[in-house]
Amino acid sequence: xxxxxxxxxxxxxxxxxxxxxxxxxxxxxxxxxxxxxxxxxxxxxxxxxxxxxxxxxxxxxxxxxxxxxxxxxxxxxxxxxxxxxxxxxxxxxxxxxxxxxxxxxxxxxxxxxxxxxxxxxxxxxxxxxxxxxxxxxxxxxxxxxxxxxxxxxxxxxxxxxxxxxxxxxxxxxxxxxxxxxxxxxxxxxxxxxxxxxxxxxxxxxxxxxxxxxxxxxxxxxxxxxxxxxxxxxxxxxxxxxxxxxxxxxxxxxxxxxxxxxxxxxxxxxxxxxxxxxxxxxxx
Numbered sequence: 001x002x003x004x005x006x007x008x009x010x011x012x013x014x015x016x017x018x019x020x021x022x023x024x025x026x027x028x029x030x031x032x033x034x035x036x037x038x039x040x041x042x043x044x045x046x047x048x049x050x051x052x053x054x055x056x057x058x059x060x061x062x063x064x065x066x067x068x069x070x071x072x073x074x075x076x077x078x079x080x081x082x083x084x085x086x087x088x089x090x091x092x093x094x095x096x097x098x099x100x101x102x103x104x105x106x107x108x109x110x111x112x113x114x115x116x117x118x119x120x121x122x123x124x125x126x127x128x129x130x131x132x133x134x135x136x137x138x139x140x141x142x143x144x145x146x147x148x149x150x151x152x153x154x155x156x157x158x159x160x161x162x163x164x165x166x167x168x169x170x171x172x173x174x175x176x177x178x179x180x181x182x183x184x185x186x187x188x189x190x191x192x193x194x195x196x197x198x199x200x201x202x203x204x205x206x207x208x209x210x211x212x213x214x215x216x217x218x219x220x221x222x223x224x225x226x227x228x229x230x231x232x233x234x235x236x237x238x239x240x241x242x243x244x245x246x247x248x249x250x251x252x253x254x255x256x257x258x259x260x261x262x263x264x265x266x267x268x269x270x271x272x273x274x275x276x277x278x279x280x281x282x283x
Contacts, residue, residue, distance in 0.1 A: 001028070021048075025048035033130060043132075050164070053172035060081075061081035080159075092193065102194070120169075137173050140182075143199060162199055163201050255279055
């Protein structure tokens with residue numbers, strides 16, 4: 001991954017914006033931070049979605065409940081996580097296949113090396129190299145709340161975040177001051193398992209609000225920091241002759257190409273005009 005980042009930087013002449021989901025954020029931390037990494041200094045901005053910067057307190061609670069050590073410090077988890085972990089274990093017991101589309105997947109990885117490495121504040125997470133100084137980081141996270149653990153019981157809101165990574169963990173390294181948080185409500189454990197919604201961990205990368213926020217951040221960065229990359233001069237074509245020819249082929253004689261940066265929603269591209277009137281864009 002570090003080599004690919006370095007390759008992109010060299011090929012484009014610009015630093016790279018990385019968008020990482022889940023453990024991908026920790027992989028990026030390692031790739032750009034380990035001693036001698038070829039990607040050192042090549043990342044302009046990091047955008048993470050549901051990255052467990054501090055590990056998963058829910059995973060720690062599940063480990064503690066299964067091992068019988070849920071009393072005392074509980075590996076840092078509070079009573080709310082214990083109650084939720086016990087209810088989740090009971091609910092998932094009736095599900096034959098634990099997949100990544102619901103919180104039951106946590107039970108499948110608990111005893112694996114990944115499961116122990118992603119416990120809250122694990123030695124593995126603490127052992128990652130430090131973040132580069134002054135690296136802009138935008139964190140995106142899900143926030144599921146109002147869980148009713150048992151029928152007839154009151155709702156309560158431990159920080160279960162996106163159902164896998166707590167909100168506090170997923171936003172622990174944001175340097176922008178305004179992490180992107182998508183909020184949802186799952187009234188029951190059953191709803192969380194069978195229909196967790198767009199805020200759930202594996203669904204976040206496809207959530208429209210998260211996607212739009214990330215695209216807006218990338219476009220804002222590109223417009224502010226990389227004007228050469230979005231300039232017609234950087235295209236490997238003879239501008240505007242080639243684009244004008246494309247407009248003529250698509251819209252007929254007299255059509256001319258014009259570079260625009262005011263398309264709504266914000267974007268960049270070529271549009272074709274004739275005598276000042278807009279004909280349309282180039283496919």
